[in-house]
Amino acid sequence: MDFEIRKDRRPQGPRRLDREREEYLRLVDLGIGNTEACRIVGINRRTGKRWLHGRQASGRYKAAPPIVDTGLPWQAPEPPARPEEPVGPSRYLTGGDRIHIADRLREKASVRAIAAELSRSPSTVSREIRRNRTLMPGGGWYYRPHAAQRRADARKPRPKHGKIGQNPELRDFVQDHLTRRWSPEQICHALRARFPDRPEMHVVHETIYQALYVQGRGELRRELTRALRTGRAMRRPHRHSAARRSRFVHPMVMISERPAEVADRAIPGHWEGDLILGKNNGSAIGTLVERSTRYLMLVHLPRDHGAAAVRNALTETVQRLPPHLMRSLTWDQGIEMASHRAFTVTTDIPVYYFCDPASPWQRGSNENTYGLLRQYFPKGTDLSRHSREDLAAVAAELNSRPRKTLGWETPAERLSKLLAA
Secondary structure (H helix, E strand, C coil), X not given: CCCCCCCCCCCCCCCCCHHHHHHHHHHHHCCCCHHHHHHHHCCCHHHHHHHHHCECCECXXXXXXXXXXXXXXXXXXXXXXXXXXXXXCCCCCCHHHHHHHHHHHHCCCCHHHHHHHHCCCHHHHHHHHHHHXXXXXXXXXXXXXXHHHHHHHHHCCCCCCCHHHHCHHHHHHHHHHHHCCCCHHHHXXXXXXXXXXXXXXXXXXXXXXXXXXXXXXXXXXXXHHHHCCCCCCCCCCCCCCCCCCCCCCCCCEEHHHCCHHHHCCCCCCEEEEEEEECHHHCCEEEEEEECCCCCEEEECCCCCCCHHHHHHHHHHHHCCCCHHHCCEEEECCCHHHCCHHHHHHHHXXXXXXXXXXXXXXXXXXXXXXXXXXXXXXXXXXXXXHCCHHHHHHHHHHHHCCCEHHHCCECHHHHHHHHHHC
């Protein structure tokens, strides 16, 4: 407050308490009760009640209306006309609804009973009480309907300023990590880990997406959308995946026949693989993802991605691994794996599994990695121009990125623990 409570509390005759009255009305408007507001300001409770409610004529005292902060004592201007409440049902709670909630709360009615009386969802009433109640210093709370209505009216105007746009430090942190190709969810977790005691620095990933995609906000630079995995300039709904290529007919061990240790990711050494195809399917890059650690290895296919080339490249790649970290491989039924029997004989991998046709969710780790890699190898580009060193750099960057499914450890950290054990 911008005034000091007077030291001498003895009666001083008629005296203008303009600054005390201004502070008292401000506190009441915040939802603080009369007794507490009077104690803070340093006035008598009767003075506060007279300012708030006025007084009736009594003895030598004339009647007085409630005091409104106009700078003139005992003069209340005409109150502003309140907007008329809509007639009929409304998706928003009205002032009458809030008065009903306050009355029933004083009668100790349950939230569900109040919601049934108002023909509202219980969550609507519960959220209203939680958002617009007045908290007391001791930890309790009470609900004032008119203060709740003022708060709701203050939140209505649009457009609203987003949390990222109002906090330069938060905006710089998000933009810096987007340029490093972190996903919005990874950024949100990093914010909570870096600033655990600062809730103003905490956001959810949808807030970051809206700051990027919602026009008119201008909270984040629009060109940062290119750093996202999809690289899209606008949001698109999910679509069904394109039809798969024709399958080959060969004796295969289907994914439904694999043991439980592969499905529950309990034992490392079980891998998922696929091809990333380039422009007009003329070039490709092979991927190998370990199911337990999500560790990624990229297979260099510079010339072609036929069955023989894929078999030779996979054989060369997996032979760099310890034997106990190469137990099985799950692939789809693409024609590039026509030489799977020769691959099994060469690498001495005892089992080889194929997933069911048109069932990408059976290789979830690989499908997720496929989306991550498209950030580096966009669709419609020539993948043959990427050297073996380029692929190693991309794999190293992805293996050093924290993953939610690993408890925010990196695949490299998880694999190093297995190798040390």
